[in-house]
Amino acid sequence: MSTRVTLILGGAASGKSAHAEQTCFNSEKRRVYLATSQILDREMRVKVDKHVVQRGDGWTTYEEDLELSPILDSLEQQQICLLDCVTMWLSNHLLAGSDLQVVQQELLAAISRCKADLVIVSNEVGMGIVPDNALSRQFREAQGRLNIALAAQADCAVLVTAGLPLILKGAV
Template identity: 40%
Template sequence: MENLALVTGGAKSGKSRFAEGLVRAMGAQPIYIATAEALDEEMSHRIAAHLLQRGPGWHTVEEPLDLCGALQRTDGRGPRLVDCLTLWLSNLMMQDLDIDAALADLSQTLKAQTSPVVMVTNEVGSGIVPDNALARAYRDSCGAMNQRIGAVVDRIDLVVCGHPLRVK
């Protein structure tokens, strides 16, 4: 059984829907660990759309910063879906927290999980080079995070145009 999975792809590629299907197929009541915060009306609408897409039967844990704590508190209670790592990373950056330490903690926490974890992340490095330092730092941090978490997981899927491609 693959306990740790990473689902990546571009914006609106279908990665969340695919990841939800992986978690639902695991049988037990799924747990959704949400890293997004409804800081404006547009994000509130996005969150509502994700809730509607998931449908009933999910237990939701909202955790924008302490992802390791959320994983530890929910371990043993069923399969978890973390959506998404790139929002979590931006939350850390906006709070000026130590990204490298957070990624080291996440890697160790994932290795200790007994219940499955499926994580969604964005592939942000395939586009043009951003025109400002903050956006470039974010893109670079996303790439480093995805590589680091990709080394820990059992499975990686790239979703393109709604279709998954198994990478690992």
């Protein structure tokens, strides 16, 4: 089982990734970054490059858009892993036609097996209006279920809004 699981939730551009990075910097463990986004256009490339600069040196980086279990299983107790983010991971699976319940259960099992501390970033997508199309509604519902399951499994859950963290569960 992982030593400690911290879930960082927030809306888009809320400061959740910066807060998650700072959480990792506060640890004396070796830092690992597990990136889940697919870089399909220039805008995403710019965003990813900005995050790389913001993090700085001293990270071992893995890029994996679907199969997180092998990487999580390979981590060691003396590491802290920033998983950024499960929202992109879930979106990738939805668009790939995966069974979302199955992949969610696989992710939760991998988290429980992981030996490293984990800091998991996820978007809170349920605070806006009801989406106008079925795919968006399916995603919103799946993301909500995933966030509930991650929060239940986490030792600490933090909501970040306007760059300000609000502890929902546990202690920092």
